[in-house]
Amino acid sequence: MSDPFILPQEETALEAIEAIKDELDLFDDWMQRYSYLIDLGEKLPDFPQDWQNDSFRVMGCQSQVWLNFCQKEDKIFFAGSSDAAIVKGLVSLLLRIYSGRSAPEILAVDPEFIKDLGLSGALSANRSNGVASMVKAIQSIASQK
Template sequence: MSGSFILPEEQSAVEAIDAIRDEFDLFDDWTQRYRYLIELGNNLPAFPVEWQNDKFRVVGCQSQVWLNYSREGNKYYFAGSSDAVIVKGLIALLLRIYSGRTAEEILKIDPEFVKDLGLAGALSANRSNGVMSMVKAIQHIASR
């Protein structure tokens, strides 16, 4: 497997969402959370240039967003990137939640976590829609 794909931490998706919530709670406001998201995006593994094309593009995002996956056994591993720094951080969060899971696990994750984390209210409508487009793309991959 290429080094671009995100390997999960030793935690369930629910535990990953709870950990992200706890991390967000460390910050006093969304300006600090945005900085944190930018840092997360900057720490993503390099996304190969040859994947930055329409074949891997996520439709429905205002920014350019690319998503690729690898399947090993019954688990899916994802890689992603964007031309927008905050969106890249949002990708990092989604990959942390979804990568390394089975199709059943991926499809059971309730996308309401986007609202529960406060992301939906803190992001522009276009960015919120883009996050949901990324979630739908991941779910579509898992549902094949």
């Protein structure tokens, strides 16, 4: 099985946010963006079946969302998945921003980026709450490191 933990694509979390914004701006409407999110979710590394339980579940999400992490030196790496296609894509975006970063960098990322990317306005209230719950879980992990 391949490593389920996400390696950073960009140097910093803020660069990742900018890159995601640029990618989302390529699409004319939210139907195209939803397709893009689904594609991102399908590209996530396999999340081990034995992690798909309440120990790793992110509470506050309507869909089932699982999150695990490991720490290597001063960096925290995340793995995640969901049983819903669009939510799995949102997991992918969040892991791209947060995984492979130091705890201080994770905690310095203002969750307002969700609004800046236009996600909060385009998602249902339940999905928006789920994204906020995922960010809160990631930042909670970082605050303990």
